[in-house]
Amino acid sequence: SQQGEEDPQALSIQEGENATMNCSYKTSINNLQWYRQNSGRGLVHLILIRSNEREKHSGRLRVTLDTSKKSSSLLITASRAADTASYFCATTLIQGAQKLVFGQGTRLTINP
Amino acid sequence: SAVISQKPSRDICQRGTSLTIQCQVDSQVTMMFWYRQQPGQSLTLIATANQGSEATYESGFVIDKFPISRPNLTFSTLTVSNMSPEDSSIYLCSARDRGPEGAFFGQGTRLTVV
Numbered sequence: 001s002q003q004g005e006e007d008p009q010a011l012s013i014q015e016g017e018n019a020t021m022n023c024s025y026k027t028s029i030n031n032l033q034w035y036r037q038n039s040g041r042g043l044v045h046l047i048l049i050r051s052n053e054r055e056k057h058s059g060r061l062r063v064t065l066d067t068s069k070k071s072s073s074l075l076i077t078a079s080r081a082a083d084t085a086s087y088f089c090a091t092t093l094i095q096g097a098q099k100l101v102f103g104q105g106t107r108l109t110i111n112p
Numbered sequence: 113s114a115v116i117s118q119k120p121s122r123d124i125c126q127r128g129t130s131l132t133i134q135c136q137v138d139s140q141v142t143m144m145f146w147y148r149q150q151p152g153q154s155l156t157l158i159a160t161a162n163q164g165s166e167a168t169y170e171s172g173f174v175i176d177k178f179p180i181s182r183p184n185l186t187f188s189t190l191t192v193s194n195m196s197p198e199d200s201s202i203y204l205c206s207a208r209d210r211g212p213e214g215a216f217f218g219q220g221t222r223l224t225v226v
Contacts, residue, residue: 033214033215035214035217041219041220042116042118042204042217042218042219042220043155043204043206043215043217044217045214045215045216046214048213048214088154088155090215098143098208098210099143099145099157099160100145100157100206100208100215101157102154102155102156103154104153104154105154
């Protein structure tokens with residue numbers, strides 16, 4: 001079964017606006033990761049945040065983690081048409097063999 | 113970062129037949145995984161491919177249906193056996209090392225069973 005849920009399931013915004021996606025999970029984690037997938041192709045790793053971190057930045061990406069609420073958010077600032085993709089959060093559980101468990105994903109569309 | 117080559121990239125197969133998907137990593141990796149992604153859905157882990165031993169399957173997936181090999185630290189295969197239309201999905205190979213690092217993914221195999 002999936003570990004996490006993401007919302008919104010779909011998000012459509014204008015180019016230049018910021019996009020925020022949220023992820024919730026159920027059990028204790030070692031870390032949480034965000035991935036991007038373009039048109040059913042392979043996934044690309046974007047950013048990883050450890051369970052003892054609260055916020056992390058990478059370029060136009062900002063990730064937050066609230067372990068008390070078991071939730072994370074991904075913010076993409078100054079969005080571009082090329083950001084159009086599906087975004088998935090994935091967790092590595094404390095108990096488990098280092099496998100990734102994926103959320104349901106958010107389909108992001110950036111309108112020019 | 114590791115580069116994963118997965119093939120075939122797509123195939124259309126007759127029901128009742130089997131397809132073997134290959135995954136080649138350009139460097140030695142500790143862990144390799146196989147995922148299934150049904151249309152419009154998220155990724156579901158099929159199994160962890162263990163080097164030199166039997167794969168570890170997730171609930172709902174069995175070795176007879178999805179036999180997996182991993183003869184060394186850079187290569188793995190997944191076979192989808194006795195296929196039915198319900199097996200139509202994207203199958204993705206993934207690799208990572210131990211520690212807090214992200215995983216790498218192949219480009220996926222888009223399988224259509226007719």
